[in-house]
Amino acid sequence: MSQPVSRPLAGPLPVSEDTTTPPETTRRVFGSIRAGGASSPGGRTATRASARRRELAAAATLMTPFYVLLVTVFLIPVGTAVWLSFFGDDQPGLGFGPERTVFVGLRSYAAVLTDPTFLGSLGTVVLYCVVYIPLMVIGALALALLLDSGVVRLRSWAQLGLFLPHAVPGIIAALIWLYLYTPGISPVIELFAKADITIDFLGVHTVLPSIVNIALWSNLGYNMVIFYAALQAVPREVIEASVVDGAGPVRTALQVKTPLVSSSIVMVAMFTLIFALQLFTEPVLLSQSSPMINARFSPSMYIYDAAFTRNNYGLAAAASVILLILTVALSYGVTRWTNRANSAEEAAR
Amino acid sequence: MSALTAPRTAPPRRPHLLGRAVVNLVVGLSVLYTLLPVMWLVLAATKNRDALFRSDLLSLSDFSFAQNLRDVVAMDGGLFSRWYANSLLYAVLGAAIGALVSIACGYAFDKYHFRHKEKLFGLVLAAVMVPQTVLALPLYLMASGVGLVNTFWAVFIPVLFNPFGVYLGRIFSQGYVPDEVLEAARVDGAGELTTYVRVSLRMLGPGLVTVFLFQLTTIWNNFFLPMVMLSDQDLYPVSLGLYAWNSAARVSPEYYPVVITGSLLAVVPLILAFTLLQRFWRSGLTAGAVK
Numbered sequence: 185m186s187q188p189v190s191r192p193l194a195g196p197l198p199v200s201e202d203t204t205t206p207p208e209t210t211r212r213v214f215g216s217i218r219a220g221g222a223s224s225p226g227g228r229t230a231t232r233a234s235a236r237r238r239e240l241a242a243a244a245t246l247m248t249p250f251y252v253l254l255v256t257v258f259l260i261p262v263g264t265a266v267w268l269s270f271f272g273d274d275q276p277g278l279g280f281g282p283e284r285t286v287f288v289g290l291r292s293y294a295a296v297l298t299d300p301t302f303l304g305s306l307g308t309v310v311l312y313c314v315v316y317i318p319l320m321v322i323g324a325l326a327l328a329l330l331l332d333s334g335v336v337r338l339r340s341w342a343q344l345g346l347f348l349p350h351a352v353p354g355i356i357a358a359l360i361w362l363y364l365y366t367p368g369i370s371p372v373i374e375l376f377a378k379a380d381i382t383i384d385f386l387g388v389h390t391v392l393p394s395i396v397n398i399a400l401w402s403n404l405g406y407n408m409v410i411f412y413a414a415l416q417a418v419p420r421e422v423i424e425a426s427v428v429d430g431a432g433p434v435r436t437a438l439q440v441k442t443p444l445v446s447s448s449i450v451m452v453a454m455f456t457l458i459f460a461l462q463l464f465t466e467p468v469l470l471s472q473s474s475p476m477i478n479a480r481f482s483p484s485m486y487i488y489d490a491a492f493t494r495n496n497y498g499l500a501a502a503a504s505v506i507l508l509i510l511t512v513a514l515s516y517g518v519t520r521w522t523n524r525a526n527s528a529e530e531a532a533r
Numbered sequence: 534m535s536a537l538t539a540p541r542t543a544p545p546r547r548p549h550l551l552g553r554a555v556v557n558l559v560v561g562l563s564v565l566y567t568l569l570p571v572m573w574l575v576l577a578a579t580k581n582r583d584a585l586f587r588s589d590l591l592s593l594s595d596f597s598f599a600q601n602l603r604d605v606v607a608m609d610g611g612l613f614s615r616w617y618a619n620s621l622l623y624a625v626l627g628a629a630i631g632a633l634v635s636i637a638c639g640y641a642f643d644k645y646h647f648r649h650k651e652k653l654f655g656l657v658l659a660a661v662m663v664p665q666t667v668l669a670l671p672l673y674l675m676a677s678g679v680g681l682v683n684t685f686w687a688v689f690i691p692v693l694f695n696p697f698g699v700y701l702g703r704i705f706s707q708g709y710v711p712d713e714v715l716e717a718a719r720v721d722g723a724g725e726l727t728t729y730v731r732v733s734l735r736m737l738g739p740g741l742v743t744v745f746l747f748q749l750t751t752i753w754n755n756f757f758l759p760m761v762m763l764s765d766q767d768l769y770p771v772s773l774g775l776y777a778w779n780s781a782a783r784v785s786p787e788y789y790p791v792v793i794t795g796s797l798l799a800v801v802p803l804i805l806a807f808t809l810l811q812r813f814w815r816s817g818l819t820a821g822a823v824k
Contacts, residue, residue: 235719242725243645250638251653253694258660261671268671327563335553336560345564348571351803353754355772356796359779360570363577363793371573405567433552462664465756472780484666484757491670492761504667515662 262508268501269293292502301480302503308392309482313460316396321453324404325445328411329437343412346405354402358469361398366473386474395466407452414448415441450522454515461511464488483507571800578797581790601794608778608791615767616774617798620753623689623770624802628749631693635748636741639702640733644715654703660696669761676762687762688770692752698744705740706733742813746806753803771799 272288296302327346331339349357364370365385376383385394418441426440442449464484471477479493480486483503491500579598605613642654668691676687710733718728734741759773766777775795782788 238725239645240647242729243641243647245726246637246641246729249634250699253634253690254656254660254696257672257691257694258663258668258696261668261675262663264671264674265667268674327560330556330560333556335556337557342560342564345568347807348804349567350750351807352571352800353756353772353803355754355756355776356799357570359775359792359796360574362779364570364573369789401567401570404563458662458664462666464666469776469779472783484664487666487670488757488761491673497670497674500670504670507664508667511664512659512662 265501265504265508268497269505272498288498292498293506295499296502296506301478302483302486305480305483305486309461309463312392312396312463312482313457315392316399316460317453317456319396320400320403320407320456321449323400324407324452325411325442325449327404327408328415329441331408331412332415332441333433333437343405343409346408348405349402350406352402354465355469357402358398358466361394361401362470362473365394365470386470386476388476391470391474391476395463395470398466399460403456407456410448410452411445414445418444446522450518454518457518458511458515461507461514574793574797574800578790578794598794601790605791605794605798608788612766612774613771613791613795613798616769616771619768620770620772620799621802622685623692623755624749624752627689627692627752628745631695631748632698632741632745634693635695635698635744636702636705636734636737637729639699639704640706640710640729640737642699642703643706644710644712644733657696657699660694661700665757669757672758673761682762683764683768685768688755688759688768691758692748692755695744695748695751698748701740701744702737705737705743709736709740739813742810746810746813749806750803771795775799 269292270287270289271285272292330336331343336342352360364372367373367384373383373385384390422440422444423436426436431440462484463482467477467481467485471479471481479489484507487500487503487507490496490503578601581597581600638657642650672687672691673682676682681687714732714736715728718732719725723731753770754772755770756772756776759768759770760776763769763773766774769777775792778788778792778795782792
């Protein structure tokens with residue numbers, strides 16, 4: 185489901201850093217001021233303890249609604265998916281007896297991993313990622329750098345125009361492009377026909393690039409805005425210093441600005457990856473018009489097909505867990521790899 | 534990208550004239566790439582079926598936008614208005630509640646100290662990574678267990694969950710609400726929650742709008758979950774409804790103009806929201822990006 189994604193921009197995720205040390209001291213200072221008014225000798229600690237209790241109660245109140253949601257629509261479902269993947273329906277008595285759910289161990293996993301259609305869907309999504317992610321990251325970054333270079337006319341209009349597809353829902357984007365790929369309706373195909381070129385956007389070799397194009401169209405401007413915002417935060421003195429050193433605009437862009445927004449690049453790459461792996465909306469819609477896309481084209485479509493067409497919950501759950509592990513492993517890999525690249529760079533300095 | 538080959542000997546402050554032209558050309562072509570399909574949608578929505586299949590979109594002779602609008606509203610007994618109202622309800626109400634819940638939680642992460650805080654926050658970050666499709670089947674089974682499948686709640690409750698909103702809420706809270714304000718309120722004897730509602734939430738305004746807007750987009754875009762949960766067409770959001778009509782169009786082509794006009798109508802609310810709330814989300818985005 186690589187729909188326009190709702191993920192505003194922010195820097196690297198602060199996984200374990202403790203950003204909350206300074207307030208502790210302020211609190212102590214204020215605490216003692218407040219405690220100064222207390223008359224009884226034990227008042228000081230009592231007030232502090234009750235203040236602390238009040239704070240904890242407030243924190244709990246503010247966090248409870250979210251964690252109730254987290255448990256019900258995230259933790260329990262993930263647990264259920266894992267549980268389902270280890271169990272299957274067994275019908276004793278030649279299938280005429282009552283259905284029982286029994287532990288089947290890794291049988292569902294074995295079934296998924298030896299299913300050529302699942303492996304095919306994995307291959308498709310990997311190929312899709314390999315084509316789509318570099319195009320997206322490089323394209324969005326290049327556009328942001330061009331807009332940041334200060335020579336573009338009507339800059340804010342250009343930004344608005346590039347951003348517009350983000351406001352088009354994924355399924356509508358797929359619909360628009362489906363019509364632009366459909367002979368008889370599409371002005372694009374007609375244009376090509378006038379130049380004596382016949383082009384089938386939904387053929388064997390073109391269907392994947394056609395899907396990449398839809399995703400690129402939807403998200404390019406959005407990611408450009410992320411990069412642009414990060415570039416705006418680069419201190420102007422740094423740019424000016426490189427200009428004084430005699431670097432041209434191209435070198436400044438590639439060797440000074442780009443490394444400075446590397447955390448945004450990592451974040452965009454990671455989110456693009458996570459959502460690319462979920463590929464669903466576009467192929468499902470295109471499959472209505474293209475025989476090249478079957479019901480198990482991507483892993484998400486495979487899961488949907490297994491769960492709701494074939495009603496094989498064990499198989500669907502095992503495929504889900506595999507997709508989950510793949511997603512977590514790859515995004516972990518991306519962060520690790522960039523962290524190492526960053527520290528290697530620091531060491532080289 | 535070809536602009537990057539601009540001559541390196543160019544004077545640093547005033548890029549070469551050719552370089553300028555190439556840069557503007559590349560940006561201009563990119564803008565055309567993003568705008569033209571939307572333009573096509575607008576033009577196609579004004580054409581009747583015959584003109585659509587002749588693909589002469591620029592002729593004004595077959596202008597039938599009003600007729601198309603009437604057709605969309607009348608098709609299948611007014612189903613489209615129903616879908617539209619559903620989408621608005623799912624998206625506006627869901628994003629409003631979801632944003633408030635996420636921001637409150639992010640604020641608590643920023644301003645309070647408690648045991649296992651970073652572990653709990655790690656759980657939030659992990660939730661960002663988990664694909665929707667992995668959760669769909671278990672959610673379906675849970676919903677059918679409590680009899681909620683094919684109801685409003687089956688779609689509405691899961692979309693409230695927005696872990697990335699919590700992450701943003703924490704960042705916005707760090708950026709917008711100084712700790713001194715809280716201390717001052719405590720000295721004045723205000724309760725913690727009163728302070729949050731009366732003081733902090735107001736300061737978090739742009740952050741709240743940003744989270745709201747992006748959650749609005751996600752819910753409006755939502756396709757997989759309704760597809761799994763709903764079989765009653767009266768509960769469909771616009772996205773799923775148009776998908777259904779598009780399948781029908783393969784058999785009965787009179788659906789084509791309705792799907793196209795309906796698509797155009799489905800794009801309008803988000804464009805309106807982004808334009809009207811521009812001031813907020815722009816500042817919200819920059820605050821997030823600087824961190």
